[in-house]
Amino acid sequence: MAGVRPDYVRPLDLKHGRVDMTHGSGGRAMAQLIEELFARHFDNEFLRQGNDGATLPMPTGGRMVMSCDGHVVSPLFFAGGDIGCLCVHGTINDVAVMGAKPLWLAASFIMEEGFPLADLARIVESMARAAKEAGVPVVTGDTKVVEQGKADGVFITTTGVGVVPEGVTLSGDRARPGDVILLSGTLGDHGMAIMAQRENLGFSAPIVSDTAALHGLIAAMLETGADIRVLRDPTRGGLATTLNEIARQSRAGMMLEEEAIPVNPEVAAACEFLGLDPLYVANEGKLVAIVAEADAERVLAAMRAHPLGRKAARIGAVTADDHHFVQMTTGFGGRRIVDWLTGEQLPRIC
């Protein structure tokens, strides 16, 4: 056996292939579509950063971040939130994990003919509330209506803009061997809240989505002055996908400790029941931080002092690995790979 073969993916068949559901799952199929189609044609230095938002130089000096996110969740209303607050939180988080202070949002609505106005009002009110609480107003928008059957209720796309303070540089390619991986709380709450509702699991204690705006927590972490290399929110595709993205961008490996990863017991039970792995389930109010070893405890303390980081934990470390494998020591002391998500784990969760 001549070592492991490098990650090989058969090129997309742009002539005969079709978009299938795996292209939206956040896994390797989606990464491939972005790489071989979008990134290839749009190619520029900012897109090449490969982060959830682009860091751009402002003509007047300083740096700004711009990020954009489409929301197609079904059901539109779920325990702990709805598509309205979700799209506000999601975009604020994508801007904030780049180290920027989020300032403004834009929102575009695609509505299906026949959609009840009462539901639309609920969604817009929830959006407005979330934006107000976060202090990030929706300053422009657009509305379109399509015929019945051409959309599913309402789809919302939000764009966010923010400004990066002097001295802050966060990017997915900055993880270095020896760095520590921190996680801000329990995994899988959002994805399983949606799933439990869709499948009518009817658990005695309902699972509640963790949807939340993380810019406050991030500000508290940055205030410590610690050397934070990467921040990212593990949404679609879960923690596993996020860490694989970072490993690939930083050309490093990772080693996780299964026992250190916090998961709510109800979420673990629901995952067990549906045969899902919490590492791959979406979160909407959690972040991973990759931090220089010397600063790890300081950042962890700052996270735990914030309401959204109370259950923060140190879950592993960055390693030197030419294969860029994310690995994990299981609760049993055995080892396994924590791979990219394959196929589609959960339908339309964000």
Add this chain to the structure above:
Amino acid sequence: MKYVDEFRDGKLARGLAGAIAREADGARRYSFMEFCGGHTHAISRYGLIDLLPANVRMVHGPGCPVCVLPIGRVDMAIELALEHGVTLCTYGDTLRVPASKGLSLMKAKARGGDIRMVYSSADAVRIAQENPDKPVVFLAIGFETTTPPTAVAIKQAKALGLKNFSVLCCHVLTPAAISNILESPEVRQWGTVPLDGFIGPAHVSTVIGSRPYEFFAEEYRKPVVIAGFEPLDVMQAILMLVRQVNAGTAYVENEFSRAVSRDGNLKAQDLVAELFELRREFEWRGLNVVPYSALKIRKEYAEFDAECRFPLAYRSVADNKACECGAILRGVKRPQDCTLFGTVCTPENPIGSCMVSSEGACAAHYTYGRFRDAAA
């Protein structure tokens, strides 16, 4: 959750690992086949190989329902969806099984086929009920565990008077597959696949009981330990097998006595017998045609049999020549031995069925274990 945690205790596992290392005779090798995909998954997911001494080797068996589904059967399902306007319902991983012409059910869906993933056969009945104008077919796959729910679905459809529901039955039988492996020349004559014992299925055995394995233990002199799918169950079963091999015994032991009895679930067995009968033969991916190894729907229920309702013919389709799934499912080769592994064949682009379900040997090794090849 409490219940699950008790079977995932790392300390207990290390204790069992210590016992296996102490009791395994350093002068010999032990080779055990875990029949079920559920065990394969647990072994890979929890990294149990790392806890076993080097002379105890696990061979992955053919007990992954998705992996043994032949191309021709998936082709039939695709034909139903694309050419007969059928709403086709099936369990998740089945959607990704590679079929002919570069298609899979997932890709047929992108081509406009109405194909839906369901969590249970009851969901398929519900879809038929809600869409009385559309023919709905449930592609039923799996071993003895999933057969009773299919039977229940058919009975329910009958009780509801549904005229648009039928089943494409691909249910297969565990004992037939085990005998096929034990009868294979690699095991019987050439001895190229050393097999010292089996870890028997967990869920399947709750239905069929432990009695069917008594024949194998006796006839082929191979110990069988029926075990649950929790990692601790697997470790305990390996220890029990090591002990039997050391003592030179070959009988059926039941590690999973919290759920499995000798006779199994008689009610479920009766229900299955009422609706299904043996097929004279059935093609398995990897094992080829195995006599009396699968079920079909009885004539009395023909109106619920998609093979009777639609003009469908089964055509056997050979696997990609380079794919070693067959040899892997029989324990003759390991995933790393296939030249396509990890290059042309990955979980995103599975060439063979072992790369599809996380219970398949190739996918399990790719997803959880391929760092081991890097170290080798």
